[in-house]
Amino acid sequence: MQSARIVEIGETSAGIVVPEPGGFRFFSAHPDYHALEGRIFRSPRHATRAATELRTRRGPRRSTH
Template sequence: MSDTYIIEVGSQPAGIIVRAPGGYRFFAASHRFNRLEGQIFRNARDAERAARRLASGMTLAA
């Protein structure tokens, strides 16, 4: 399993995630995804889902 992943929404970069204690830490690639900055996700799929929800205007779970 990789230590770093690029997360894209459509063809736009949302951010990268880097392996950290407890999962993967999100680093935003644009201001649009700043709400995810620093959050820890269990895996790349969870981070991508959160970025897609944010981009579509859905409320993020706390």
């Protein structure tokens, strides 16, 4: 039986993926990755790739200070 896995992008915990029939469901842990919330991926690696691509499209986060 597979268990939940943490998806980390750099030093950021983007979320977790939880196994379910048909793949792995993503639950975001960081606001930058809410767009992936609830999506089902074939594997944790596919979820990590999607999170990396999302981060790349958004670019570096700007400080509000």
